[in-house]
Amino acid sequence: MSSDPDRVDDAAAAPSVPSAWLLERAISAWQQLRASMLSDEELIMDENAIAFALKQADAADPRDLLAAVIDACVWAERHAVEAKLLKNEYADRQHRYEQRLEMMRVLIEQIMRAIPVEKFPAKLARAAIVDAPQSLLVIDEGLIADEWFKVERTLRRGDLRDHLKETGEIMAGATLSNGGTALRLTKVK
Numbered sequence: 001m002s003s004d005p006d007r008v009d010d011a012a013a014a015p016s017v018p019s020a021w022l023l024e025r026a027i028s029a030w031q032q033l034r035a036s037m038l039s040d041e042e043l044i045m046d047e048n049a050i051a052f053a054l055k056q057a058d059a060a061d062p063r064d065l066l067a068a069v070i071d072a073c074v075w076a077e078r079h080a081v082e083a084k085l086l087k088n089e090y091a092d093r094q095h096r097y098e099q100r101l102e103m104m105r106v107l108i109e110q111i112m113r114a115i116p117v118e119k120f121p122a123k124l125a126r127a128a129i130v131d132a133p134q135s136l137l138v139i140d141e142g143l144i145a146d147e148w149f150k151v152e153r154t155l156r157r158g159d160l161r162d163h164l165k166e167t168g169e170i171m172a173g174a175t176l177s178n179g180g181t182a183l184r185l186t187k188v189k
Contacts (some may be wrong), residue, residue: 023062030065
């Protein structure tokens with residue numbers, strides 16, 4: 001058992017013996033998760049902090065195991081946030097490249113019309129002035145028949161939940177759950 005002074009020992013608060021069956025299920029789930037994650041080459045190569053926390057976990061004491069998995073969870077969340085930031089950064093970068101591409105296409109067309117040439121080869125591509133296909137010009141949507149519009153039906157789940165909570169109304173097709181319990185991880189500061 002770990003001797004971490006900051007760790008809350010809930011066994012002192014509730015002197016109940018955990019079920020051997022539940023412990024066995026938890027350890028089995030841990031072993032499956034560990035085997036799955038440690039065989040993941042990307043985890044081992046890119047996610048060293050998570051892999052280290054999982055390798056350090058010792059299934060001999062469920063409290064040490066729990067602490068290691070909680071710490072690995074925090075690292076996984078940090079990497080998810082980091083990946084989201086990278087995704088946004090790359091989306092911004094993609095947008096900038098698309099804008100540059102459009103400006104350069106306009107410039108190429110202006111130069112070709114000014115020279116004038118209809119085709120011009122370069123090392124990586126060949127530019128050509130060609131006939132564009134016909135496109136739709138909408139003058140007044142109100143005059144267009146309904147058959148040409150797409151209507152999407154979307155359930156406003158949050159509003160419906162709030163309505164059922166506030167009014168207690170019994171409604172066919174929807175009801176409120178019992179709630180149950182949920183895991184909350186609060187990071188240590």
